[in-house]
Amino acid sequence: xxxxxKYDAVLPLVRLFLHHHKLVPFVAAVAELDLKxxxxxxxxxxxxxLATRCVDEMMKIVGKHYLKVTxxxxxxEVGCPTETFFSTQDTAPCVVExxxxxxxxxxxxxxxxxxxxxxxxxxxxxxxxxLAAKRFPNDxxxxxxxxxxxxxLRFFAVAVVSPHTFHLRPHHPDAQTSxxxxxxxxAIQTLGSWGSLTKSKLSSFKETFMxxxxxxxxxxxxxxxVKKFLDDVSSAESKEPSGLSEPIHLKEG
Numbered sequence: 001x002x003x004x005x006k007y008d009a010v011l012p013l014v015r016l017f018l019h020h021h022k023l024v025p026f027v028a029a030v031a032e033l034d035l036k037x038x039x040x041x042x043x044x045x046x047x048x049x050l051a052t053r054c055v056d057e058m059m060k061i062v063g064k065h066y067l068k069v070t071x072x073x074x075x076x077e078v079g080c081p082t083e084t085f086f087s088t089q090d091t092a093p094c095v096v097e098x099x100x101x102x103x104x105x106x107x108x109x110x111x112x113x114x115x116x117x118x119x120x121x122x123x124x125x126x127x128x129x130x131l132a133a134k135r136f137p138n139d140x141x142x143x144x145x146x147x148x149x150x151x152x153l154r155f156f157a158v159a160v161v162s163p164h165t166f167h168l169r170p171h172h173p174d175a176q177t178s179x180x181x182x183x184x185x186x187a188i189q190t191l192g193s194w195g196s197l198t199k200s201k202l203s204s205f206k207e208t209f210m211x212x213x214x215x216x217x218x219x220x221x222x223x224x225x226v227k228k229f230l231d232d233v234s235s236a237e238s239k240e241p242s243g244l245s246e247p248i249h250l251k252e253g
Contacts, residue, residue, distance in 0.1 A: 143234075
């Protein structure tokens with residue numbers, strides 16, 4: 001109500017509340033307001049509201065090192081010029097197999113990375129999970145989709161498709177690498193959304209080969225891996241120090 005464009009206030013607010021160790025209750029308050037306007041559980045935290053933008057900025061600041069240790073090795077591998085890449089038309093079996101290899105690798109790195117997830121991110125996810133369950137008490141899956149909509153869709157998937165903006169690569173990837181990263185990102189979004197334990201909408205893929213490609217992922221262990229990961233990163237239990245954190249820079253220059 002104060003700002004003409006409320007998104008101008010997001011980064012200063014996040015930095016301010018981070019500095020004063022009050023970010024979790026602030027995010028919980030704006031998320032609760034957001035949920036009042038959410039009519040259906042399957043659209044939870046999917047828009048660009050003040051709450052979702054605040055969580056986005058928090059993840060960028062707090063999760064920078066977490067992303068680096070989880071994704072950078074495999075992103076560097078995708079960027080290796082000796083690899084076989086996807087072109088727009090190329091759906092040869094060897095290339096599809098190559099894509100499957102990368103999706104498996106990225107997915108595996110993510111679901112086993114919960115111990116490295118910063119405590120603050122876990123605390124925010126814990127808060128969002130319980131707010132979602134309170135708003136939609138008859139939907140047992142919403143507590144998972146509330147977390148996956150951030151950690152998979154708005155964090156890992158975005159970092160995969162735009163690694164340069166998260167300092168995982170020094171510059172924008174070339175066209176072929178970008179194409180490969182886009183397909184991996186789509187796959188991670190789809191697999192991550194299975195954390196809600198709802199039926200995947202494979203028909204939403206514009207490209208036929210992606211529909212066929214995803215049939216190979218319809219295994220229960222993928223769903224269970226996502227569910228366990230979401231449980232771990234949204235748990236109230238205090239985590240052991242992982243030794244993988246680094247100081248957070250709230251201001252530079």
